[in-house]
Amino acid sequence: MSYSEKILSKSVDPATQQMLEFAEKQGLETAWDRYEKMLPQCGFGELGLCCRICNMGPCRISPFEDTGPKKGVCGATADIIVARNLIRMIAGGAAAHSDHGRDLAHTLLLTAQGKSGGYEIKDEVKLAALAKEYGIKTNGRSKEDIALDLAHSVYAEFGKQEGFVQFSRRAPERRVALWKKAGIDPRGIDREIVEIMHRTHIGVDNDPVNLILQGLKASIADGWGGSCIATEISDVLFGTPEPVRSQANLGVLKKDEVNIIAHGHEPVLSEMIVAAARDPRLLDKARAAGAEGINVVGMCCTGNEISMRHGIPIAGNFLQQELAVITGAVEAMIVDVQCIMPALGDLCECFHTKFISTSPKAKFPGAVHMEFNEEKGFDIAMEIVEAAVDNYAMRNPDKVFIPEDKTDCMVGFSTEAIVKALGGTLDPLLDAIKSGAIKGIAGIVGCNNPKIKHDHGHVALVEELIKNNVLIVSTGCNAIACAKAGLMLPEAADQAGDGLKGVCKALGLPPVLHMGSCVDISRILTVCAAVANALGVDISDLPVAGAAPEWMSEKAVSIGAYVVSSGIFTVLGTVPQVLGSPFVTEILTKIANDVVGAAFAVETDPVKGAHLMIAHMDAKRQALGI
Numbered sequence: 001m002s003y004s005e006k007i008l009s010k011s012v013d014p015a016t017q018q019m020l021e022f023a024e025k026q027g028l029e030t031a032w033d034r035y036e037k038m039l040p041q042c043g044f045g046e047l048g049l050c051c052r053i054c055n056m057g058p059c060r061i062s063p064f065e066d067t068g069p070k071k072g073v074c075g076a077t078a079d080i081i082v083a084r085n086l087i088r089m090i091a092g093g094a095a096a097h098s099d100h101g102r103d104l105a106h107t108l109l110l111t112a113q114g115k116s117g118g119y120e121i122k123d124e125v126k127l128a129a130l131a132k133e134y135g136i137k138t139n140g141r142s143k144e145d146i147a148l149d150l151a152h153s154v155y156a157e158f159g160k161q162e163g164f165v166q167f168s169r170r171a172p173e174r175r176v177a178l179w180k181k182a183g184i185d186p187r188g189i190d191r192e193i194v195e196i197m198h199r200t201h202i203g204v205d206n207d208p209v210n211l212i213l214q215g216l217k218a219s220i221a222d223g224w225g226g227s228c229i230a231t232e233i234s235d236v237l238f239g240t241p242e243p244v245r246s247q248a249n250l251g252v253l254k255k256d257e258v259n260i261i262a263h264g265h266e267p268v269l270s271e272m273i274v275a276a277a278r279d280p281r282l283l284d285k286a287r288a289a290g291a292e293g294i295n296v297v298g299m300c301c302t303g304n305e306i307s308m309r310h311g312i313p314i315a316g317n318f319l320q321q322e323l324a325v326i327t328g329a330v331e332a333m334i335v336d337v338q339c340i341m342p343a344l345g346d347l348c349e350c351f352h353t354k355f356i357s358t359s360p361k362a363k364f365p366g367a368v369h370m371e372f373n374e375e376k377g378f379d380i381a382m383e384i385v386e387a388a389v390d391n392y393a394m395r396n397p398d399k400v401f402i403p404e405d406k407t408d409c410m411v412g413f414s415t416e417a418i419v420k421a422l423g424g425t426l427d428p429l430l431d432a433i434k435s436g437a438i439k440g441i442a443g444i445v446g447c448n449n450p451k452i453k454h455d456h457g458h459v460a461l462v463e464e465l466i467k468n469n470v471l472i473v474s475t476g477c478n479a480i481a482c483a484k485a486g487l488m489l490p491e492a493a494d495q496a497g498d499g500l501k502g503v504c505k506a507l508g509l510p511p512v513l514h515m516g517s518c519v520d521i522s523r524i525l526t527v528c529a530a531v532a533n534a535l536g537v538d539i540s541d542l543p544v545a546g547a548a549p550e551w552m553s554e555k556a557v558s559i560g561a562y563v564v565s566s567g568i569f570t571v572l573g574t575v576p577q578v579l580g581s582p583f584v585t586e587i588l589t590k591i592a593n594d595v596v597g598a599a600f601a602v603e604t605d606p607v608k609g610a611h612l613m614i615a616h617m618d619a620k621r622q623a624l625g626i
C-alpha cells in the first residue's frame, strides 16, 4: 500500500502508517497533529533559556550576542538557568523511576507480611542473592522472613540520610572511588532528589558545575538505586525473566476477543490483570458475550514487563497508544503511571473504549477511576477485567480496523538469562569481545518523539550497529521498535556482520537482546559492571556505548545522566534543551570525560550516531589492547 509523503515522514512502522492514514480519514487527532500545531516551538524553551522558577519571572535570556537580556531578574545567567532546568528534569525522571521502585518495595513488604492480595515470592534464588548483598541471614529462615528483612532494607534506601545505596556497590571499585572523589556517590534516593529541588530554588546553588554534579548524583541514585530496586524486587515477586517468544505491533489485537491493553509501567498492576484475564469465570462471561476469549496485550513499558515474564504480546510503543484506541477494538485501556497521554480521555470518548485509571497518583480527564491497591490486588484486577468484558457488547464492529502487522520476537533476556544462554559464565561473551567477533556492546533505549520519524531513529541505528558486529541490549520503547522490526529473532543474525552473526548462530541468540522496561536499564548496568569486574577494569574502559535515539521524557534525562556517570559514552538522537548555554553544553559533551570518564554526543542522524558509537568502541578496544 502506498501512503502520502506526509504519512511516510511520520513513521517507518507499517502498522503506524496504516493507522495514521485511517485516523486522518476519520478526522481523529494524534500526537503528530498536536506536534504540528505546536510549531514553531518556543525558541527560548528549546535552548533551555526560559526560567519559571520564581514569580519575578518568567525570565528569558537572549541567545543573541548583541541584543536582549543576558540575565534574569535575580541575575541568573544562561549557564545557571540551563543547568537548573536540566537537573530539575533529572529530579523528575529519577523521582518517577524510584517511586516505581518504592511501590515494588511496598508490595514485597505486604507479601512478606501475608497482607498482599494475590502476590507471592516467585524467585527464591534471587531473594537469597539479594539478601546476601544486604547481609541478611538466610539459613534456616522462611522466604517470608527473609523477604521481610529485604523489604525493610530496600525501603530504607529511599530515606537514608547517610551512607551509600547498596546496589551501587555492584559497580567496579574504581567507579565507586571516582564517584566519591567527584562528590557524587549518592546517599538516600529521596535525599538526592530533594536536594536538587532545594539547590534549584531561587537564590541557592548558582554554580553550573556544582548544579550538574548534583544532577549526576541523583541520577546515580536512580540507576543504581531506585530503578535497580524496581527491577530486582519485580524479579523476586514475579520471576526473573527467561527467553520467551512473543509478538509485537497493533496486529496483536484480536477482532473476535475482548481486547484489554495494559499500559504504563508497574508490574504490580499488570501481573494481576494478566492473572485475572485467565480466570475461568471471566472467560465464560466473555464467551457468553460472544467473544472468543480475553486478549490482554501490553503497551509501553508495562508491555515490556509482561512480555518478558509471560510472552504477552506488545501492542506498541509510546506513539502508538492513541492508534491502538483508534482500531475501535479495545474494550479497556488500563493505565497506572508514566507515559500515558492525557489525550486518551477525549479519544476514548469517540469509541466504546473504557479508559481506566488505577493509581491514586495518576488521574486523567475522561477516565473511569478504579483504584488499585496491593492488599486487594487480584480482586480489583478481577473487577477491572470484568468491566472490560462487559464493555465488549458496546463495541461497534463497523468501527473496527486492526492492521495485520505483528512480528514474532524473542524477549526475556535478564542478566541471569544471558549468563545462562552463555553456558553459565560470561566467558564466551568476553572471548567474543576479545577476539573481535563482537566489537562491543551498545545499550539502546528510550522513547518515541514526533520530532523524529517514529521508530526510524531506533531501527536505523540498531541495524547499522549490528551490521558492524555490535551486540545490542535494548529496553523501553526501543525494544518494542526492534521487536516490531524483526530484530529480536535469532534469524535477525543474518543482518549482522559476520562476527556477531557467528556468535548469535552458535548460541541461538538474536543480535538484539530485550532486557526489559526502562527501570531494567539497571540490568544493563549490572552486566557492564560484571564484564568490567571480570576484566579487572572500570566500565569506562569497556567497548560499550549507549544511545537514546528518540528520547523525550524526564526519565530519559535521568537515564542518560546515570549512564554517562557510570562511564558509558551516550548518543542522544533528539536535541536536549541545553544549547542556550555553551558552557553547560561543553560540560555535558566534553568536560564530563574528565570527571566520570564519559560524555554525551548529540546526533540526529541515526546512522551517523551509530558510527560515533563504533568509533568510541574502536578507541576503547585499542586502549585495552584487544
Ligand code: BF8
Pocket: 265, 300, 301, 318, 338, 339, 445, 446, 447, 448, 476, 477, 478, 517, 518, 519, 552, 553, 555, 556
Ligand atoms: O519508561 S521509553 S516513552 S514507556 S520513558 Fe516512556 Fe520513554 Fe517509552 Fe517506559 Ni521509558
